[in-house]
Amino acid sequence: xxxxxxxxxxxxxxxxxxxxxxxxxxxxxxxxxxxxxxxxxxxxxxxxxxxxxxxxxxxxxxxxxxxxxxxxxxxxxxxxxxxxxxxxxxxxxxxxxxxxxxxxxxxxxxxxxxxxxxxxxxxxxxxxxxxxxxxxxxxxxxxxxxxxxxxxxxxxxxxxxxxxxxxxxxxxxxxxxxxxxxxxxxxxxxxxxxxxxxxxxxxxxxxxxxxxxxxxxxxxxxxxxxxxxxxxxxxxxxxxxxxxxxxxxxxxxxxxxxxxxxxxxxxxxxxxxxxxxxxxxxxxxxxxxxxxxxxxxxxxxxxxxxxxxxxxxxxxxxxxxxxxxxxxxxxxx
Numbered sequence: 001x002x003x004x005x006x007x008x009x010x011x012x013x014x015x016x017x018x019x020x021x022x023x024x025x026x027x028x029x030x031x032x033x034x035x036x037x038x039x040x041x042x043x044x045x046x047x048x049x050x051x052x053x054x055x056x057x058x059x060x061x062x063x064x065x066x067x068x069x070x071x072x073x074x075x076x077x078x079x080x081x082x083x084x085x086x087x088x089x090x091x092x093x094x095x096x097x098x099x100x101x102x103x104x105x106x107x108x109x110x111x112x113x114x115x116x117x118x119x120x121x122x123x124x125x126x127x128x129x130x131x132x133x134x135x136x137x138x139x140x141x142x143x144x145x146x147x148x149x150x151x152x153x154x155x156x157x158x159x160x161x162x163x164x165x166x167x168x169x170x171x172x173x174x175x176x177x178x179x180x181x182x183x184x185x186x187x188x189x190x191x192x193x194x195x196x197x198x199x200x201x202x203x204x205x206x207x208x209x210x211x212x213x214x215x216x217x218x219x220x221x222x223x224x225x226x227x228x229x230x231x232x233x234x235x236x237x238x239x240x241x242x243x244x245x246x247x248x249x250x251x252x253x254x255x256x257x258x259x260x261x262x263x264x265x266x267x268x269x270x271x272x273x274x275x276x277x278x279x280x281x282x283x284x285x286x287x288x289x290x291x292x293x294x295x296x297x298x299x300x301x302x303x304x305x306x307x308x309x310x311x312x313x314x315x316x317x318x319x320x321x322x323x324x325x326x327x328x329x330x331x332x333x
Contacts, residue, residue, distance in 0.1 A: 044071030045276055045322040049309055050137060051079040053329045054272050059134035064088045065117035065259060066139045070099035077106045085109050089123055091116045091167040118255035120262045136263045138275045140282050154246060156222035156238040162215060164249045174245045179214045183207045194244030202241060253285060260289050264300060267332040274329045283326050290330045304329040
């Protein structure tokens with residue numbers, strides 16, 4: 001199993017922001033000013049459904065394992081009793097800064113931790129006295145700022161360094177994967193994590209081209225793949241490759257399995273776990289994990305949602321990025 005992302009697990013403290021790289025003609029601006037200028041906006045998906053199915057009005061200690069901008073967390077705190085507390089985890093320190101601001105009216109009821117949810121148990125143990133939890137939410141979607149701003153290197157639509165790290169403190173980047181991994185391993189990643197049918201062709205062409213000139217930016221790679229495969233249909237030809245690289249860089253599938261395992265261990269009896277997934281690889285893992293623990297009339301879990309819940313047509317119209325979301329919920333026995 002690949003090594004999980006290493007990071008500190010400390011309560012969020014105010015710190016001097018780092019400078020964001022700008023064009024040479026412009027003066028560098030601090031991150032926090034950039035946050036306000038760019039208005040980091042992320043519309044949370046299936047808010048009402050999550051709060052209702054987690055039965056938050058009856059809960060005490062809950063976890064938002066993917067805090068992001070704090071959208072779900074804020075609604076969860078509203079739904080909890082006034083004595084209820086929320087622990088929010090996120091691998092991206094910039095998200096924690098924004099969430100801290102957005103949740104400032106609930107500061108006495110929140111504990112925000114810079115941590116990957118694959119380290120959930122340790123993060124909770126080191127930052128609180130909470131021994132068990134009543135509910136936990138995983139929203140596995142990529143946050144809008146990651147794709148809206150090119151600096152983080154997630155999007156093939158905006159130019160930036162080939163990065164794709166949720167946690168900028170980790171070492172492995174997409175550039176290292178693309179320029180240093182062997183052809184066979186690249187093909188496996190594109191096939192297994194991107195479900196890309198032309199994985200072998202793409203990997204072979206990348207390895208041949210990088211000998212002449214390494215891939216440095218998202219545009220370098222996206223343009224190369226588009227030229228190699230051609231442009232046809234609504235989906236950009238680099239879509240699946242970029243998804244695969246992001247999953248590999250952040251070890252997303254391995255971390256998901258570990259996060260689910262720890263969540264179930266931490267849950268109290270009748271506690272609930274909710275997961276929102278956005279592509280078939282994630283949903284398959286969640287579906288099988290819940291199903292395996294609910295077999296034989298329920299060994300550890302009871303399925304609350306027999307079939308995944310999708311956003312309403314109204315929500316999809318309001319927030320098109322929600323269209324592929326699937327919500328599954330289970331309860332600990």
